[in-house]
Amino acid sequence: MVVLKxxxxxxxxxxxxxxxxxxxxxVRAAAQPGATLQELDDLARxxxxxxxxxxxFLHYHPSFAPIPxxxxxxxxxxxxxxxxxxDARRLDDGDLLSIDFGAHIDGYHGDSAITVGIGxxxxxxxxxxxxxxxxxxxxxxxxxxxxxxxxxxHAVQTVCRAAKYGMPTGYxxxxxxxxxxxxxxxxNEGRPGRGLALRPGLVLAIEPMVVESGSDRHRLLLDGWTxxxxxxxxxxxxxxxIAVTEDxxxxxxxx
Ligand code: MF3
Ligand code: CO
Numbered sequence: 208m209v210v211l212k213x214x215x216x217x218x219x220x221x222x223x224x225x226x227x228x229x230x231x232x233x234v235r236a237a238a239q240p241g242a243t244l245q246e247l248d249d250l251a252r253x254x255x256x257x258x259x260x261x262x263x264f265l266h267y268h269p270s271f272a273p274i275p276x277x278x279x280x281x282x283x284x285x286x287x288x289x290x291x292x293x294d295a296r297r298l299d300d301g302d303l304l305s306i307d308f309g310a311h312i313d314g315y316h317g318d319s320a321i322t323v324g325i326g327x328x329x330x331x332x333x334x335x336x337x338x339x340x341x342x343x344x345x346x347x348x349x350x351x352x353x354x355x356x357x358x359x360x361h362a363v364q365t366v367c368r369a370a371k372y373g374m375p376t377g378y379x380x381x382x383x384x385x386x387x388x389x390x391x392x393x394x395n396e397g398r399p400g401r402g403l404a405l406r407p408g409l410v411l412a413i414e415p416m417v418v419e420s421g422s423d424r425h426r427l428l429l430d431g432w433t434x435x436x437x438x439x440x441x442x443x444x445x446x447x448x449i450a451v452t453e454d455x456x457x458x459x460x461x462x
Contacts, residue, residue, distance in 0.1 A: 360397025
């Protein structure tokens with residue numbers, strides 16, 4: 208069921224989204240060569256309690272997962288695409304890291320992800336991340352009342368495929384509200400002019416994922432959560448939670 212949000216609900220979601228952006232910014236600054244993934248998760252936990260917000264991810268237990276999610280960040284390094292679990296791994300110069308973070312305030316969620324290079328990354332990694340960000344921007348620009356869901360999907364797909372990147376089959380974005388994952392599913396590929404009509408009050412997480420080799424294949428690691436490429440090639444992932452409004456798309460997870 209797709210639930211449209213009132214202006215008051217959108218105001219609360221903007222608060223939650225701003226906290227998500229602030230914490231992502233702090234984690235990004237701390238994501239330096241030598242830092243461990245666990246340290247970044249600890250930092251996000253501290254900032255959450257400082258800001259009086261709660262994690263959307265910690266203990267989240269969808270039916271597809273064998274164990275509840277054990278952290279507040281998803282940290283996906285190099286060939287990990289999404290849902291990497293923070294552990295004792297140390298970041299290396301040249302790593303490509305997706306930082307995905309969600310928080311709720313008064314029960315309303317925000318969900319956002321960025322991909323960052325650790326220290327100095329090669330030009331191919333930078334391009335991969337840049338294209339992921341451009342795909343996100345294109346998806347957001349299509350989130351206009353009167354358009355349809357397929358217009359967002361098609362906009363994302365067009366940017367990723369023009370760059371000859373892979374897109375993990377079946378993965379995409381989602382509605383956001385009093386649950387982190389609500390209807391509708393937002394595919395990263397689709398046909399323009401098709402699907403749900405976008406109306407003011409609709410809140411969506413748009414989250415393109417791109418794979419350097421061009422492969423769409425993915426596999427689940429033994430930890431039950433980490434989604435990785437099959438051929439070892441690198442991936443990038445970007446996400447914002449946005450609201451469709453009378454005045455166009457509003458990025459709820461902006462600073
Ligand atoms: N942005 C990710 C998603 O929508 C967040 C997953 S959180 C987790 O899939 F807890 F499920 F890992
Ligand atoms: Co999401």
